[in-house]
Amino acid sequence: MDSVSDYYSATQLRSDRWSALRDAITSISRETTVKKTNALKATVTSLFDSLAVIEPYWAFPGMAAFDHMRRQFEHGNYDDVGFTVRRVTRALTTGAYRRRTIPLDRDSVDDEEHNDEAMLSPEARAMTRPYFEVLIVDDVSDQQERWLKSNVSRMRRPEDPFHYEAVVVPSLEDALIAVLFNHNIQAIVVRPGLTLKSKNDNEILAKYLRNASEANELDGTQPEDYGPELCRLIDRVRPELDAYLVTERSVEDIAGLDLGICRRVFYNQEDFMELHLNILRGVGARNKTPFFNALVEYSKQPTGVFHAMPISRGKSITRSHWIQDMGAFYGPNIFLAETSATSGGLDSLLEPHGPIKEAQELASRAFGSKQTFFATNGTSTCNKIVVQALVRPGDIVLVDRDCHKSHHYGMVLAGAEVVYLDSYPLNEYSMYGAVPLREIKHQLLELKAAGKLDRVRMLLLTNCTFDGLVYNVERVMEECLAIKPDLVFLWDEAWFAFARFSPTYRRRTAMRTANDLRTRLRTEEHKSDYEAQQQELLDASDEEWLEARLIAPPNARIRAYSTQSTHKTLTSLRQGSMIHVNDQDFKGEVEQSFHEAYMTHTSTSPNYQIIASLDVGRRQVELEGFEFVQRQVEAAMSMRKAISSHPLLQKYFKVLTAGDMIPDHHRQSGVTSYFDSDQGWTDMWDCWENDDFVLDATRVTLAVGGTGWDGDTFKNDVLMDKYGIQINKTSRNTVLFMTNIGTTRSSVAYLIEVLVEIGKELDELLDDASKMERLSFDKRVKNLTENYPPLPDFSRFHDAFRPDNVTPEGDIRTAYYLSYDEKNCDYLELDGSLKEALDSGREVVSASFIIPYPPGFPILVPGQVISQEILAFMRALDVNEIHGYRADLGLRVFTSEALETLSVAKHQKTAAE
Incomplete structure (x- = not known):
């Protein structure tokens, strides 16, 4: 039997233990030898012992039924206990216990036993009352527990919209374990009789408890405060839940x-x-979906359509002789719910006052923001909305250089003067990491020394990055606010919407951090710490400021925005995104400009199906986001373990770990890998608490250079064409597998099977290879694993686009529009005229964004000087898709005459001023 250390989560442990128990008990009945029978009995006893620690936190099958099964086994009733265990295991696997009572006696009949939940039609499943569990926390006797559950059960009525069962635990610690373990729990009833400590002693449960509360946090808590303290602690780990406190204390x-x-x-x-x-x-x-419900009701109304959109109500399809197949494919409802009108209670996205407004308010509550806005044309538009709303021409913005291209175009639209921040390079894997905090502080201090801090408006970072690197958001915000107390933060969380619903991940989200900082900055303790540090930093050098763990002033303004691609990591139709706002100055300073920017970029004909999917996606994560994200992480962790511990796969593949992707000095916890074949699982909690950067476990980057295939070839020719496995991110020698809330253990198993098959084919290929074929293979592997081009840093903006030579900001808007006039531009070939120009010492300046896929971010922006390092990198790129580059003409650059004319005009303007 596997040990507890073989499991990343208690959920997987429970599922596999029940399956193992079913198999072992079934085998006892068939076994004929005494020795093997005794071995199986020992296994069953061990499995019962393991499950006995876990089962108290679940309503089904319940401890009474579990103890009865155990007694049956001890009395030798193997057929009876085998029947009950099989029925329990099947109900847990199919989820049948969620929609009906499961009879466990051997003589009972379950007419629906063979109707799996997954085999029900969507209509049948939609008609089933949703099921959840209520946690009651009270240290009571078995008889009192039965009385509590009986009283709760008697309250249920046929007309209730939901069905629930009760779970009773005695202590505060047990309650914390339960809400972290049991994803069915939606409400907690805290009664006066609860105690503090759990009587359970189990390694995996102890880990859950450590993650729910800080060390010694509960020491000294008085018994009368256990209830309120539990409500506070649950708010930290699962804030979406409801708690009800039964108390004997006075209202005062x-x-x-x-x-x-x-x-x-x-x-x-x-x-x-x-x-x-x-x-x-x-x-x-939490179950409310105001816009989705309004759309459903609208689709039922008999209407006469006298506006645009012939497809509305499906009329242009049902009357057609040639496109009936489209109607058959999509079904009628999508067309019945299609309209361009704002009548019928459907509301307007541009001026919401009804169900869309309510849906956005519910999303704000779910994601912890002060305001939330829906977008139906993707996070690219969200990014441009926020930038245009907050940045004025001439404002200085610090931008992560390898962020999504929409941010760069947003800078053009806003007329920002951009300071590009370089991420640390991962040359071995041809990808960039993230921007070190020291680099950000250095740029802010330089701008402060130059007297430009008042013009610094925004810091823009990607969290998490495409490759899964996550910032210490609280530290970045606080230390930057210590230098610039009103700095605006835009966190691009396009790939991180799911993080809100994991206790581990949540702490590194923009909205959670903004709320925490707003609370902490108001405390007397923080004020005292700030004043003490200010005394220490009197007359301090910039180097001392860079080394110090800076504390934000108590009067700092918390101004955080995050943009999320809901459709990328949660349930939403394509292009469904959200903007979350937590800005103390939004009402007084930004609201009107935000409204104008929103109007600028949002269609007057938004897709109502996308809005409805955002509404429903929010409902889902509030009610089952914790479960789904937990399973997502479990799937990714299983993938990491399977690949890292498989002897054949180790020959050709490597799962990149935190140690591979984050330099040592940015990993204060010392954690290098989430799984080690010798030690088992590493607890993520410590590194997510302390490190400068952490690795999102749900993204598995696989180095494939050992196969002799580059990342793009492995993606297209092997995974996609041969096995039907889709991915969308590669580097020169890596591919990225992203799990999501829809990833199943079966999907992970299939991927492992495919990788093993690829490994076997490579073994056979090399066994049969000639000497020259083997040399060719080894050469390709060496080229991909040893001979890698260094990644270039941002060079600089040409002087014509810089206000001075003191600080590095550049006017990207002027450069962008200067290229609109063809006479200002020329084309140079990478291996010919461009190389010759650079070798001769000429300053060559890009007139376009140059964006290779992969890696998918600009390596050149308009106005940037082309360096020898950038040229070398571009020549070494082995990708077919480079946006902004024309293979037939070359690289688009500014002419020397255009740059000279612009420089003269700039100097004349400066002299006149």
Whole structure:
């Protein structure tokens, strides 16, 4: 039997233990030898012992049924216990316990036993009442527990919109374990009788408990404060839940306490119906989808269409003789719900006042923002909206150089003067990491020394990066605010929308950090720490400022924006995105300009299906995001383990670890890998708490240079064409596998099977290879794993586009529009005239964005000087797609005359001023 250390999560452990228990008990009945029978009995006993620690945190099958199974086994009733275990395992696997009572007696009949949840039609599943579990925290006897559950059960009514079962645990620690372990829990009832410590002693449960509360955090807590403290702690790990506090304390005592997620306080009463109604109302509030519901109702209305869109109500399709196949493929509802009108309660995205407004408010609550705005044309547009709303011509913006191209175009539109920040390079894998905080602070201090800090407007970073590198968001924001107290932060979280719903990931999201900072900056303790540091930094050098862990002033303004591609990592139709705002100055300074920018970039004919999917996607993550993200991480961790520990795969592939992708000095925890074949799993919590950068475990970067194929060839010719596996990110010698909330363990198993098959084929190929073929293979591998081109840094803007030579910001807008006049531009060939020009010492300046895919970000922007390093990198690129580069003409550059004319005009303007 596998040890606990072989499992990343308790959820996987529970599932596999039940399956193993079923198999072992079934085998006992068939076994004929005493020795093997005794071995199986020992295995079953061990499995029961393991499950006994876990099962108290789940409603099904329940500890009464579990203990009964165990007694049956001890009394030798193997057929009876085997029947019950098989039925329980099947119900857990199919989810049948969520929609009906599962009879566990051998004589019972379950007419629906063979109807798997997955085999039900979508219509049948939609008609089923959603199921959840309520956690009751109270240290009671078995008899009192049965009384509690009985009273809760008696409150249920046929007309209730949801169905739930109760789980009872005795202590605060057990409750924390339960909400981190049991994803079915949607509400917690905290009663006065709870105790502090758990009686369970289990390695994996201890890990969950450590992650829920900081060391010694609960020491000294008085018994009367256990209930409020539990509500506060659950708010930290699963803020989407509802808690209800039953207390004997006076209202005056409760009023001043931090009650976290507590929705209502009941004063020493046993009004179970009132509690029941509040539980249903709380879950119902998260289950609301105002716009989706309005769209459904609109589709049912008989209407006469006298506006644009012939496809509305499906009329142009149903009347057609040639496109009926489209109607058959999509079905009628999508067309019944299609309209260009804002009547019928469907609201306007540009001026929302009804269901869209309500849907955005619910999304704001779910993602922890102060305001949330929907977008139906992707995060590229979201980025441009935020930049245009906040940045004025001449403002200085610090930008992650390898961010998405929409940010660079946003700088052009806004007329920003851009300071590009270089990420640390990962030359061995032909990819960039992330921008070190020291680099950001260095640029801010240089601008401060030049007297330009008042013009610095925004810091723009990608979190997490395409390759999965995640910033320490709180540290970046606080230290930058210590230098520029009103700095605006735009965090591009296009690939990170799911992070809100994981306790580990949430702390590194923009909205959570902004809320935490707003709270902390108001405390007396923070004020005292800030004043003490200011004394220490009196007359300090820039180097000392760079080395110090800076503390933000108490009066700093928290101004954070995040843009998220909901469609990339959560449930939404393509191009469904959100803008989340947590800006203390939004109402007074930004609201009007934001509205104008939103109007500028948002279609007056938005796709209502996308809006509805954003609404439904928000509902999903509020009710089951924790479960889905947990399973997503589990799938990725299983993939890491399987590849890293497989002898054949190790010959040709390597899973890149945090140690490979993050330099040592940015990993204060010392964690190099999430899985080690010798030690098992590493707890992610510590590195996510402390390190400058961490690696998103859901992204598995696989080095494929050992196969002799470059990343692009491996993606297209091998994975896609041969095996139907789709990915969209490669580098010169890596491919990226991204798990998501839809990834299943079966999908992971298939990928491992494919990689093993590829490994076997390579073994056979090399076994049969001639000497020359082997030399050719080894040469390709060496070229991909040893001979790699160094990644170039941002060179600089040409002087014609810089206000001075003191600081590095450049006017990208002027450069961009200067290239609109063809007479200002010329074309130079990479291996010919461009190389000759650089060798002769001429300053050559790019007139276009040059964006190779991969890596997918600009290596040149308009106005940037082309360096020898950039030329060498471009010549070494072995990709077919380079946006902005014309293979027939070469690289588009500015003529010397155009640059000279612009320089003269700039000097004349400066002299006149």
